[in-house]
Amino acid sequence: MTCREAEILLHAMIDGELDAGHAREVEQHIANCPDCGAQLAAYREMSKAIAGSDLRYTAPPELRRRIEASLPKTQAPSRRAVLRGFAMGSAVSAIAATGLVAIVLRSDDEQRIMSEVVSAHLRSLQPGHLTDVLSTDQHTVKPWFNGKLDVAPPVVDLTAQGFTLIGGRLDYVDTRPIGAILYRRRSHVINLFVAQTASAERHAAKIETIQGFNIRRWSERGLNYWAISDLAADELADFGEKFETALRTSTPG
Amino acid sequence: MPGRWIEAGRARASSAEAGQRAMRVSAANDDPEKARRFRDAALPYLDDAYTLARYLLRDATDAEDAVQECYLRAFKHFDSYRGPAMKPWLFAILRNVCHAEFARRASSPTGTIEDVADKEEQAPLWHEAQETPEAQMLRRWDADTIRRLITALAEPFRETFVLREINNLSYREIADVAEVPVGTVMSRLARARAMLRSAWIAEEEQRK
Numbered sequence: 001m002t003c004r005e006a007e008i009l010l011h012a013m014i015d016g017e018l019d020a021g022h023a024r025e026v027e028q029h030i031a032n033c034p035d036c037g038a039q040l041a042a043y044r045e046m047s048k049a050i051a052g053s054d055l056r057y058t059a060p061p062e063l064r065r066r067i068e069a070s071l072p073k074t075q076a077p078s079r080r081a082v083l084r085g086f087a088m089g090s091a092v093s094a095i096a097a098t099g100l101v102a103i104v105l106r107s108d109d110e111q112r113i114m115s116e117v118v119s120a121h122l123r124s125l126q127p128g129h130l131t132d133v134l135s136t137d138q139h140t141v142k143p144w145f146n147g148k149l150d151v152a153p154p155v156v157d158l159t160a161q162g163f164t165l166i167g168g169r170l171d172y173v174d175t176r177p178i179g180a181i182l183y184r185r186r187s188h189v190i191n192l193f194v195a196q197t198a199s200a201e202r203h204a205a206k207i208e209t210i211q212g213f214n215i216r217r218w219s220e221r222g223l224n225y226w227a228i229s230d231l232a233a234d235e236l237a238d239f240g241e242k243f244e245t246a247l248r249t250s251t252p253g
Numbered sequence: 254m255p256g257r258w259i260e261a262g263r264a265r266a267s268s269a270e271a272g273q274r275a276m277r278v279s280a281a282n283d284d285p286e287k288a289r290r291f292r293d294a295a296l297p298y299l300d301d302a303y304t305l306a307r308y309l310l311r312d313a314t315d316a317e318d319a320v321q322e323c324y325l326r327a328f329k330h331f332d333s334y335r336g337p338a339m340k341p342w343l344f345a346i347l348r349n350v351c352h353a354e355f356a357r358r359a360s361s362p363t364g365t366i367e368d369v370a371d372k373e374e375q376a377p378l379w380h381e382a383q384e385t386p387e388a389q390m391l392r393r394w395d396a397d398t399i400r401r402l403i404t405a406l407a408e409p410f411r412e413t414f415v416l417r418e419i420n421n422l423s424y425r426e427i428a429d430v431a432e433v434p435v436g437t438v439m440s441r442l443a444r445a446r447a448m449l450r451s452a453w454i455a456e457e458e459q460r461k
Contacts (some may be wrong), residue, residue, distance in 0.1 A: 059303035187421040211294035212339035230338035
């Protein structure tokens with residue numbers, strides 16, 4: 001590798017964007033080239049100084065108000081209103097109506113829970129809302145949930161797989177407390193929500209995109225999982241698979 | 254100062270135009286449920302969008318107008334939105350709005366064109382910052398000084414730098430927002446950091 005190549009690639013290395021093969025080549029070059037080594041050290045230092053300064057701007061409240069005012073007023077139809085609609089459709093026979101209500105409610109419930117998961121994720125990204133227990137140690141995070149939930153959420157350390165455990169949080173979805181385990185990949189936060197399910201059936205993972213967030217949802221051993229992040233779908237799928245694999249190997253049987 | 258007077262008049266006019274457009278848009282999209290979903294999804298990124306606009310346009314009033322226009326357009330197209338993540342999607346819209354503003358400034362007699370990118374892009378990167386290792390301990394400046402140094406960077410290096418270092422986008426996301434290959438993102442970022450480092454060192458020299 002030439003100095004010219006290294007001088008560009010070392011930036012990708014600082015940003016954690018370089019694949020393992022290229023990173024090794026850059027490191028080999030730097031080991032034999034004091035100039036490029038000094039550059040890497042200097043740019044690392046600059047990146048740290050930048051990351052440690054608050055260089056963002058805060059939108060003026062007036063701008064927020066102007067944007068809010070340009071949107072139609074929010075008044076979402078309640079579920080009761082939907083049910084009333086069914087009750088009034090008296091031409092439909094009672095049995096058919098019951099079936100319809102059940103179907104509508106079920107998909108409606110799922111959608112509602114999904115959108116609550118998205119809201120919980122968004123809430124968690126507000127300053128100071130991310131974690132209740134801040135720890136990269138699974139043996140600290142797991143016992144923290146004791147007595148707070150009717151389930152013991154499995155907490156696995158995936159640091160070696162590229163997903164750093166950053167802590168846990170108690171959240172509310174579908175009016176019930178739910179465990180949230182937090183992971184980080186580069187600057188992306190993953191919320192892994194865990195709740196009890198009625199059936200012990202295993203449901204294969206499904207990925208959905210809601211409001212730009214990818215959600216990987218699956219069920220295993222009586223627990224429902226929702227992993228949500230602004231990570232790309234393939235990276236989130238990778239996270240889910242690594243989590244499931246780690247869980248299976250850590251608790252045999 | 255006649256120049257200032259014209260500037261102020263223009264800013265008011267463009268806010269009023271944006272307001273009228275806002276009313277037309279809400280008439281065409283009068284769906285409260287959609288508005289709620291949009292609010293939940295897009296408003297958490299308001300500070301991010303405003304930050305990017307401030308660095309791109311280097312003007313607080315223009316940045317406000319651009320962000321408002323960006324949110325209007327985003328709401329209008331929210332039905333067809335299927336990804337990518339919300340932040341880069343908003344940024345891509347915001348960037349288009351800002352570039353329209355660049356074009357307006359370039360054609361306006363009161364506007365200035367400060368950004369000549371091509372020449373900068375061809376300049377070699379590896380002759381920058383050839384200082385001795387002793388000089389490499391950079392002094393930590395206050396946020397205002399760093400902001401000023403970043404703001405002085407030429408387009409498109411400033412854009413790439415801000416998207417990466419301040420808005421925390423990945424290279425892939427920056428490539429999508431700026432509509433360039435990832436390799437270009439990488440070289441622009443290297444250039445941007447080299448220029449910033451030179452400016453940083455120059456600042457240090459100046460204050461000695």
